[in-house]
Amino acid sequence: MDDFVYAETDPGELARYREEVEAWMNENMPRRDPVNPWHPIQDDDERSSRNRELQRRLYDGGYAAVCYPKEYGGQSLTAAHKQVIDDVSMDFDMPILFSLPTLAICGPTILEFGTEEQKQRYIPAWIKGDELWVQFMSEPSGGSDMAGALTRADRDGDTFIVNGSKIWSTFAQRSDYALMLARTNWDVPKHRGLTMFIVPIHHPDIEIHTIKMVDGTDEFCQEYFNDLMLPAENVLGEVDDGWTVATRLLFHERAAVGNASPYSQGRHRNTSAGGVEDLAAVARDRRGADVGRHRQRLGHLETLGQVEEMLSDRVVKGIEGGFLPAPSGSLVRLFHGLSRAERYTVALEVQGDHALVWNRGESTGAAGLEYLQRQAASIGGGTTEMARNIISERILGMPREPAADRDLPFSQVPRSG
Amino acid sequence: MRFDLSDDQEFFRETARRFIETEIPVGKVREWHDHPDGCPQSWWQAAAELGWTSLMVPESLGGGSISGRPIVDLAIVADEMGRGVTPGPFMPTNAVADTLGRLGAPDQQALLEGVMTGEVVLGWAFCEPGGDWTAAHVAAEAVPANGGYLLNGIKTAVEAGAQAHHLLVTTQSPEGLAQFLVSADAAGLTATPQESLDLGRRFAEVRLDGVAVGPDALVGAPGAATVADVERQCQVMLVLQCAESAGLAARVLEFTAEYAFDRYSFGRPLASYQALKHRFADMKMWSEASYAAADAAADALADGREEVRTVSVAKSYVGDRSVELMQDCVQLHGGIGVTYEHDLHLYMRRATVNWGLFGTPADHRERLSRLLGY
Numbered sequence: 001m002d003d004f005v006y007a008e009t010d011p012g013e014l015a016r017y018r019e020e021v022e023a024w025m026n027e028n029m030p031r032r033d034p035v036n037p038w039h040p041i042q043d044d045d046e047r048s049s050r051n052r053e054l055q056r057r058l059y060d061g062g063y064a065a066v067c068y069p070k071e072y073g074g075q076s077l078t079a080a081h082k083q084v085i086d087d088v089s090m091d092f093d094m095p096i097l098f099s100l101p102t103l104a105i106c107g108p109t110i111l112e113f114g115t116e117e118q119k120q121r122y123i124p125a126w127i128k129g130d131e132l133w134v135q136f137m138s139e140p141s142g143g144s145d146m147a148g149a150l151t152r153a154d155r156d157g158d159t160f161i162v163n164g165s166k167i168w169s170t171f172a173q174r175s176d177y178a179l180m181l182a183r184t185n186w187d188v189p190k191h192r193g194l195t196m197f198i199v200p201i202h203h204p205d206i207e208i209h210t211i212k213m214v215d216g217t218d219e220f221c222q223e224y225f226n227d228l229m230l231p232a233e234n235v236l237g238e239v240d241d242g243w244t245v246a247t248r249l250l251f252h253e254r255a256a257v258g259n260a261s262p263y264s265q266g267r268h269r270n271t272s273a274g275g276v277e278d279l280a281a282v283a284r285d286r287r288g289a290d291v292g293r294h295r296q297r298l299g300h301l302e303t304l305g306q307v308e309e310m311l312s313d314r315v316v317k318g319i320e321g322g323f324l325p326a327p328s329g330s331l332v333r334l335f336h337g338l339s340r341a342e343r344y345t346v347a348l349e350v351q352g353d354h355a356l357v358w359n360r361g362e363s364t365g366a367a368g369l370e371y372l373q374r375q376a377a378s379i380g381g382g383t384t385e386m387a388r389n390i391i392s393e394r395i396l397g398m399p400r401e402p403a404a405d406r407d408l409p410f411s412q413v414p415r416s417g
Numbered sequence: 418m419r420f421d422l423s424d425d426q427e428f429f430r431e432t433a434r435r436f437i438e439t440e441i442p443v444g445k446v447r448e449w450h451d452h453p454d455g456c457p458q459s460w461w462q463a464a465a466e467l468g469w470t471s472l473m474v475p476e477s478l479g480g481g482s483i484s485g486r487p488i489v490d491l492a493i494v495a496d497e498m499g500r501g502v503t504p505g506p507f508m509p510t511n512a513v514a515d516t517l518g519r520l521g522a523p524d525q526q527a528l529l530e531g532v533m534t535g536e537v538v539l540g541w542a543f544c545e546p547g548g549d550w551t552a553a554h555v556a557a558e559a560v561p562a563n564g565g566y567l568l569n570g571i572k573t574a575v576e577a578g579a580q581a582h583h584l585l586v587t588t589q590s591p592e593g594l595a596q597f598l599v600s601a602d603a604a605g606l607t608a609t610p611q612e613s614l615d616l617g618r619r620f621a622e623v624r625l626d627g628v629a630v631g632p633d634a635l636v637g638a639p640g641a642a643t644v645a646d647v648e649r650q651c652q653v654m655l656v657l658q659c660a661e662s663a664g665l666a667a668r669v670l671e672f673t674a675e676y677a678f679d680r681y682s683f684g685r686p687l688a689s690y691q692a693l694k695h696r697f698a699d700m701k702m703w704s705e706a707s708y709a710a711a712d713a714a715a716d717a718l719a720d721g722r723e724e725v726r727t728v729s730v731a732k733s734y735v736g737d738r739s740v741e742l743m744q745d746c747v748q749l750h751g752g753i754g755v756t757y758e759h760d761l762h763l764y765m766r767r768a769t770v771n772w773g774l775f776g777t778p779a780d781h782r783e784r785l786s787r788l789l790g791y
Contacts, residue, residue, distance in 0.1 A: 400579040
């Protein structure tokens, strides 16, 4: 981020800050349920209101989104201060819904491209817990080729009329605003005819459907736009220059997913399959047949979990210090997708039959469902294939993939039936 | 390399790199493969002058580190030595010097002056045939006799075993695990050079046939304290080994990527094929993650914070990925990658030896699992 300073922070000052944060959290934030620390609230309304309330508490205490500038409701503090809050908050219930994408992805994009009016209108509202944001980027016609968006926004004076569909927006049905990429010009090559819009989600001309996933959850949504009218003041950045905005949004997304964003808030759990300690406990209960094999696998998982954090720290430091290029967050993204897949596979092995067939009321089936959805971690937030392209092209400097659509007017680009 | 070096550490690293590049480029490394000691003593003394053997020695004994965290400084050298597949009795000399600096009797510590000038080389006789790299498998015996001890046993894969002037010998004694500092010319001690995949380093089998030592040869207190000392020595070796393997892998990845840019097939560089680019992406991730893990292990040992777990995490990751990366780089080179003429095998030899000594990645995964209570 151009306007974010990775300032050196005095260790004494940080130690003092840590004490202050610990004292405040102990006093003001609820502790995680020790039995089931990461169990998300199932009811959507309850989850939404709980997160909003917790975000407000953080804001009132002065610990919300601390790397944001003071004039928009943040604290203008350094990434090291944010790190302190993330560390301390591991034991507490945090408004994790606000972290991604609102604060860490949509947020810095608006900081970078928003007009002063837009920043004043939107940023404080999310820092205070009033408004949640999502991304309307992917479309049913393609995920990785984001610039191939088919959703159209046709200009009519000071309004744009939007038609089309977006997909894979997380928790859109309980969110308030979205950043949406739509095509405003079909006569120029694909990257030059896109515009980024700010969209109020709860609008009569937007239909939202939740998508039921393999594991039964329905966090993801698909939206349909039926002649949705948006005022020109909702354009973020310049008309037809939406790809510039989207590129930065993707950069912030990779930074956030790679744990390298100063704007995220609270830490996401490393895995939903349970920590390696939990798995070791399960393995202990089932001790017998495969002690040796399980030892190898549990040791391997422990290694991957630790190294992922080490790599993430290295990449943050490397980008800050100019040792690694900015796209290096993709290294962490790739590691994460691959290690998550291994983790779910090992969890399934350790649970054994109990993950496949279980008694009503027991929870051992979770490992089986998570296994079925194992590849999600290598798909969402940019596939591991895209990460490999980015690493080879933008870190190692290898030639870019040829693109058949690069210089064609978008209206002439071949697309799937 | 690390991203958090101070100016002094950066100068130290740069000096090490320049010294390696000018004094012992890879061509010279190959020449020295025929040298019985792996490198001329004069070269080792020049390396010692740069501080490569004095960092672990306490300041009170004339040594001293750059950052106050000696193992971190030493790992900087190990990384550079990896990049250059540099020979020399670097690891055992430093691991034993560390122990002598902390626990040695004054007479034993007097040797450290020679260590710091490069005139004295130290070895550690630990592993035994058929055993593994743990204190529990030590069978060599120290039998009390004439107020001292008689040492008997066979040690294998003793790095610099035939070059070392003094050997730290790990044994079982009536009081438990015990370590002795033994002169290489002691009666009954024979060091026979062994063959090794690594053409740069030297290893020996060390036989102890009734080697008589006085009570003053003991290093540290026998029993539980020595078990902890041995653990510490292993950790020092492992931290240096992981730093070196990360450096080896990073260098191989560099020259393999260069090759992919320069080599054309079907009218385009290898680096333009997505199937190959994706493999390079995986290797870059392994390489950066290897550095991350190796550096974290050095930090953990320097700070005495979860060092057992962190060192095993590093070995289990770096040991595994460094050799896989190199095999993949052989594949990307094609036929030239499996020739003697190409430098790649020099790196793979070192990395493969590092993979196994002081516990394979599988041994360390097992260890991690036990730490988790399984």
